[in-house]
Amino acid sequence: MARDPYKIYLSEDEIPKQWYNVRADMKTDHRPILNPATLQPVTVEEMSPIFCTKLAEQELNATDRWIDIPEPVRERYRMYRPSPLMRAYYLEQVLDTPAKIYYKYEGGNTSGSHKLNSSIAQAYYAKEQGLKGVTTETGAGQWGTALSMACRYFDLDCKVFMVKCSFEQKPYRKEVIQTYDADIIASPSETTEIGRKILQKFPGNTGSLGTAISEAVEYATTHEGYRYVLGSVLNQVLLHQSVIGLETKAALEKIDAYPDIVIGCAGGGSNLGGIMAPFMGDKLTGKANPHFIAVEPASCPTLTRGRFAYDFCDTGMVTPLAKMYTLGCGFIPSPNHAGGLRYHGMSPVLSQLYHDGYLNEARAVEQTAVFEAAEMFAKVEGILPAPESAHAIRVAIDEAVRCREAGESKTILFNLTGTGYFDMAAYKAFNEKTMSDSIPTDEDLARGFATIPKLPGIQE
Numbered sequence: 048m049a050r051d052p053y054k055i056y057l058s059e060d061e062i063p064k065q066w067y068n069v070r071a072d073m074k075t076d077h078r079p080i081l082n083p084a085t086l087q088p089v090t091v092e093e094m095s096p097i098f099c100t101k102l103a104e105q106e107l108n109a110t111d112r113w114i115d116i117p118e119p120v121r122e123r124y125r126m127y128r129p130s131p132l133m134r135a136y137y138l139e140q141v142l143d144t145p146a147k148i149y150y151k152y153e154g155g156n157t158s159g160s161h162k163l164n165s166s167i168a169q170a171y172y173a174k175e176q177g178l179k180g181v182t183t184e185t186g187a188g189q190w191g192t193a194l195s196m197a198c199r200y201f202d203l204d205c206k207v208f209m210v211k212c213s214f215e216q217k218p219y220r221k222e223v224i225q226t227y228d229a230d231i232i233a234s235p236s237e238t239t240e241i242g243r244k245i246l247q248k249f250p251g252n253t254g255s256l257g258t259a260i261s262e263a264v265e266y267a268t269t270h271e272g273y274r275y276v277l278g279s280v281l282n283q284v285l286l287h288q289s290v291i292g293l294e295t296k297a298a299l300e301k302i303d304a305y306p307d308i309v310i311g312c313a314g315g316g317s318n319l320g321g322i323m324a325p326f327m328g329d330k331l332t333g334k335a336n337p338h339f340i341a342v343e344p345a346s347c348p349t350l351t352r353g354r355f356a357y358d359f360c361d362t363g364m365v366t367p368l369a370k371m372y373t374l375g376c377g378f379i380p381s382p383n384h385a386g387g388l389r390y391h392g393m394s395p396v397l398s399q400l401y402h403d404g405y406l407n408e409a410r411a412v413e414q415t416a417v418f419e420a421a422e423m424f425a426k427v428e429g430i431l432p433a434p435e436s437a438h439a440i441r442v443a444i445d446e447a448v449r450c451r452e453a454g455e456s457k458t459i460l461f462n463l464t465g466t467g468y469f470d471m472a473a474y475k476a477f478n479e480k481t482m483s484d485s486i487p488t489d490e491d492l493a494r495g496f497a498t499i500p501k502l503p504g505i506q507e
Contacts, residue, residue, distance in 0.1 A: 051147075053136065055298040057129035064116055067289040067324050069396060070282065071112035072331040075403055077395040078370035080106075081357065086505060089367050096268060097275050097366075101172040105283040114286065116168075123167045123200060127156040128290070132298040133463075137427040139447070146450035147458045148443060149306070151295045151322060152430070154466040157223070160433070161321060161464035162193035162278050165287035169276040170197035179272030180204025184234065184259030186314070186389055187213055187435060188220030189465055190278030195229035205229035206273075208236065208262045210389065211254035217469050234259040241265050241363040255379050256315070256390040261363025279315030280360065280369075280394050288321030291462065296325045299460075306337050306460035308446055312438040313341035313350060313409070316394025322462035323406075330405060340446075341397065341409045342438040344417075346485045347380040349373065349393045350409035352492060355402055357506055358392060358499050368500065371398040378495030381485035388435050391495065410442055413484040417441050418477040421467065433465030434473055 079088035094103035153161035185191030311319025421437035
């Protein structure tokens with residue numbers, strides 16, 4: 048019997064024509080997003096000063112299972128999609144495991160990640176609305192890079208607020224972003240009132256995604272013709288990223304395979320939400336029962352140690368309130384190298400699925416263990432992974448070892464959504480043994496939890 052190919056490709060014609068909205072099949076929809084002034088569910092009209100109107104509509108859409116991908120977006124997808132599904136034969140061999148390990152590789156574009164899937168869509172809707180430009184935050188820089196590219200495609204201005212510690216750790220991300228004519232600002236900054244207040248209160252602040260979000264929202268809402276866009280967490284982003292899972296499922300069908308275990312890193316939710324979408328749909332509708340694992344850094348343990356509560360999505364407390372697993376909007380994680388996973392909260396969709404048990408597991412892993420897995424993978428599979436995706440690799444290896452010990456032949460699928468070539472400082476620290484693990488104490492978490500708003504009658 049012939050073995051599976053190393054790479055399983057779809058044709059351009061097989062790029063999905065629709066995004067999948069998992070909310071339409073959820074047994075319990077996530078709690079409504081609230082207007083912080085009225086504590087009532089937000090409306091499209093209330094969100095429109097912050098988001099593009101079409102994106103606000105997608106954010107609040109809990110009923111339409113399938114949403115058409117605009118043809119101009121799909122045409123841009125053709126530049127780098129479909130992305131390959133890979134069989135990790137050499138990793139299986141070195142682990143001596145009976146498990147089959149597959150990974151969807153999303154690093155084959157200039158942004159080096161899956162983020163382009165949503166940035167193209169969001170930039171398209173901004174251009175369609177006649178806007179001048181958009182603002183955003185970025186952690187590791189992958190989203191900022193992707194958005195700068197998409198804005199250049201559609202002739203939009205782009206302002207990127209990058210978390211300061213990542214801005215300093217990854218200077219070449221700045222050069223790529225500027226190549227696409229975007230402005231990049233280290234956050235917290237002197238550019239916004241919120242940034243100035245944070246710097247005054249906490250001099251030397253290394254930043255957080257929550258802080259960068261606050262600055263980006265403030266800039267967008269105080270400059271005519273701009274709107275804010277986000278690269279993770281939001282329902283609209285998980286919707287756009289469903290192309291990953293849809294392509295993956297179609298590729299697996301070509302070899303008559305289906306995953307027993309689906310793994311993704313989890314910072315805000317775009318990686319895991321993208322790969323799991325159609326498989327979670329199968330689980331919710333009773334067609335299959337895959338085991339889902341979210342992997343997060345031990346330094347920012349949102350799912351594993353956070354609280355399921357209404358919280359602000361930003362540090363400056365200017366965004367709507369979302370019911371999610373959170374460490375508190377005031378939580379500032381240590382400056383670990385997985386900058387894209389340093390967010391205090393988790394996607395409301397993933398949070399609800401985890402709370403209800405459909406997202407089966409969350410695991411927090413330390414960054415030295417993550418880089419051990421990353422280097423093993425690079426040595427045998429020939430791809431240097433980004434620190435974020437390497438969290439999924441860590442757990443995929445652990446699961447493959449479990450299969451070996453139990454004598455089980457399971458099919459493991461994970462999402463490899465970024466390259467590590469802008470993270471050489473992190474690899475250098477690991478190789479020189481100067482990398483350390485930072486795990487917040489209960490006292491550290493308590494300070495973050497203290498910033499979760501008290502909402503009598505709502506905060507249950």
